[in-house]
Amino acid sequence: xxxxxxxxxxxxxxxxxxxxxxxxxxxxxxxxxxxxxxxxxxxxxxxxxxxxxxxxxxxxxxxxxxxxxxxxxxxxxxxxxxxxxxxxxxxxxxxxxxxxxxxxxxxxxxxxxxxxxxxxxxxxxxxxxxxxxxxxxxxxxxxxxxxxxxx
Numbered sequence: 019x020x021x022x023x024x025x026x027x028x029x030x031x032x033x034x035x036x037x038x039x040x041x042x043x044x045x046x047x048x049x050x051x052x053x054x055x056x057x058x059x060x061x062x063x064x065x066x067x068x069x070x071x072x073x074x075x076x077x078x079x080x081x082x083x084x085x086x087x088x089x090x091x092x093x094x095x096x097x098x099x100x101x102x103x104x105x106x107x108x109x110x111x112x113x114x115x116x117x118x119x120x121x122x123x124x125x126x127x128x129x130x131x132x133x134x135x136x137x138x139x140x141x142x143x144x145x146x147x148x149x150x151x152x153x154x155x156x157x158x159x160x161x162x163x164x165x166x167x168x169x
Contacts, residue, residue, distance in 0.1 A: 054070050055068075055069075055074060082108045082115060116145055120149055139156050
């Protein structure tokens with residue numbers, strides 16, 4: 019009876035150790051994917067970085083930074099649908115992400131969806147800390163549209 023109990027405890031301990039090793043390995047792997055993807059992005063190797071950002075999201079589906087970088091890559095590729103989808107994911111996970119909010123505003127300005135821009139601009143003004151100078155740019159673009167419509 020005692021031998022069975024000791025053997026049972028050893029098995030539980032082994033499973034416990036294996037479980038934590040798997041968690042640690044997955045955490046390390048996902049961080050490594052993001053760092054490698056970011057480095058490739060900075061080297062303008064967009065296809066390779068896109069693959070690693072997507073792979074990182076498999077391990078860490080709530081990583082708003084990976085969605086933001088994917089949006090930037092899709093913007094470079096001029097894939098507006100995927101850009102917007104990834105920006106929306108970024109904002110869902112991190113509603114106060116200034117860069118993502120500004121990129122969405124830019125998309126809506128290009129679409130001439132000015133009522134949406136004004137709505138987003140109000141939100142952007144509430145959250146901006148480092149990109150506040152973009153508010154002037156948004157206002158100028160809106161003013162230019164209003165001026166061109168009056169002519």
